[in-house]
Amino acid sequence: MKNTSLLGKMISHREWLLGAIIVLMLMGVGYIAPFFVTPGNLAEAFDDTSILIMLACAQMLVILTRCIDLSVASNIALTGMCVALFNVAYPDTPALVTLILSIGIGIVLGAFNGILVWLVGIPSIVVTLGTMSVYRGFVFLISGGEWVNAHEMTPQFLALPRATFLDLTVLSWIAIAVTLALFVFTRFTKTGLSIFAVGGNPKAAVYSGINVGKYQFITFCISGAVAGMCGYLWVSRYAVAYVEVAVAFELQVVAACVIGGISIAGGIGTIWGAALGAIFLGLIKNALPVIGISPFWQLAISGLVIVLAVIINSRSEKCGGRRILREAHQ
């Protein structure tokens, strides 16, 4: 009954399959362009992927509850602009305070999505499609369409994500910490378990005394908090804040989740899957130019991989189906 072949196991344990593919890709790229797999370059590629990893892990929680948060990229732009303007107005603010401020703004934006989903009962795709535009519009309103450039930002503001510790940037360390924290959250807290329950079987969740809407709200708050924090990290890493920051980035975030084996139907997924999905996309983005493949191929390859991932997802869901007949040897 159980699929014991190596391939079957790989398919049912998406993390291993993805991990193996990533290692194979690294070996392949390393063969053509050895400098790519030097520790320094890998650290750089990881730094470049950090924001995507964090957003994918947070998005996964939302998707687990059968929702989706399309407003994360606009949240990044709005929060990023807010903290950049704040930095211009109050240059003496320590970077850590700015970081906390960005998380706070992000939570508010996420909670707004969550309230519309929970208490007003609007489908999340509609809510976040709306707030995606609303938040992006606010960026224009508060900035007047102007850019905040590097020379207007204080050195402290710019330094935080770039500072290095043990050969990795602080941005990379934050991504690792967020991933670990969300792993503990999903595996070892009542809220985390309830999130799986809500998406796995909402009806059974109600019978178990779990308030479906409340947990959806919580995941939107988490997604908002992470997006807000990434807003500051993005603006300071690229040293510029403007209206079009991170445009369409939400699609990459959702793609990372799908590649990582998170079921769009809810209830199935792991933090490792989401993180590896993001790393996979980051690897494609960073490795393909190195081996001389056009950026347009990157888009096509990412797209193909997403379709492939969805096919594998639906296969593995079929494998685990209900069986009525007893096995012959019983």
Added chain:
Amino acid sequence: MNRPVLELRNISKTFPGVKALDSVELQLYPGQVTALIGENGAGKSTLVKVLTGIYAPDGGEILIDDAPVTMQAATDAKRHGISAIHQEAVMFDELTVTENIFINNQNRNIFGLLDWKLMRKRAKTLLEYLDVNVDPNIPLRELSVAHKHLVSFAAALSVSSSIVIMDEPTASLSHHEIQELYRLVRRLRDEGKAILFISHKFDEIFEICDRYTVFRDGQFVGSGGIADVTQDDLVAMMVGRTVSQIYPKEQTTIGDTVMSVKGLSHPSEFADIDFDLRKGEILGFYGLVGAGRSEVMQALFGLTPTSSGSMELNGKPFKPRTPGDAVDQGLVYVPEDRQHQGAILTLPIFQNITLPQLGGLSRSGFIDMAREYDVAREYATRLQLKASSLSENVENLSGGNQQKVVIGKWLATNPNVIIVDEPTKGIDIGSKAAVHKFMGELVAQGLSVIMVSSELPEVMGMADRVIVMHEGRIAARFERDDMTAEAIVTAATGA
């Protein structure tokens, strides 16, 4: 007698169009098993949902230890020491056994994090107490239906409760497992718990219950000690009428074989299905939930591919690859789940009825609306559909009328064989009678009907022959004259 630990007074609950509970009462006593008896639709499951905080009652009082309480959510029930084993599978297939057991009742370690080590240990102990041999670390979806059911028992027992509700706990258990369950119920009773045992199997009720309460059509009929009544008394209270009155079985002349199925098998869902269907007969398919009946029907309708076997319809080989093939050859399927499989709720009645034959009603790609209306009107009249207009959306109809639309939709294709899956599930008594009467008329007109049903009285009342399935295979066959309730149930449970 001691005082009741739980008492319901004048509890009512109304749904649009249906009074599910009408001023009912109930008392549960510590150390006693109380049977709640009633036909399907009598209000038993609604009562369980009221007791567990899923539904808020419209009126009446709930008293626990003589103090009035309110139940707003499932957590309230838990707080008042009520735990329930629900009839429907309200579990999480993707979570592990341990996670399912402790879904809302977790242990934490000193850091406030979930203590899976302790919970796995407790899960193991609970499963051992229940005598279930399953690994608490595997996902629930890998378990059989019976084992899933037992895991839900473990979940109910993981909470310390004084009141345990069991909603048809034996429905999916084998004979041996039922004996184990009885032992468990007695043990819980001897521990002083008040148990509400919902069942419509009389042998169970007389075997382990101390008291009974009977509901009929949402109303309280009577209660008392089980020792003071006979089975006939209970049946009289439950139905208030006899079986032949409820089921208007018409005498029909049964003709030649219309369809024959030989050795039909599927890799995982069913095997070796053989049967013949004759003109003008109703062939009943009985079995427990999950016995594979619907899967067989879906294979006949071209929805599920088969691995081996052959079928003939009207003397010609029948191998439908899609439902369209099946409809073209004169076989239609009225599915169990109206809302998901049967009707398109957001479309009007007339479009639902004509959906399977739009090709025939179109001229060069454009639908002839006038003819569409004519066809719909004809079948709406034949089925006595109650609706303000044929342009009304199906979602606004009552359950019984929705079912009529779904049946009408398939009849309009002029089939020879019609498969109805749980034709009267979840519809009110009046509509049930109309659906049954209509099935009688269909066979009288020379159609052949395959009726899948989990309601024993319906099967026994309507079918000319009954095939009983158990775990994907045919367990027994009965002719109308030699079917007894006991024999059918025994075959279905694999005992």
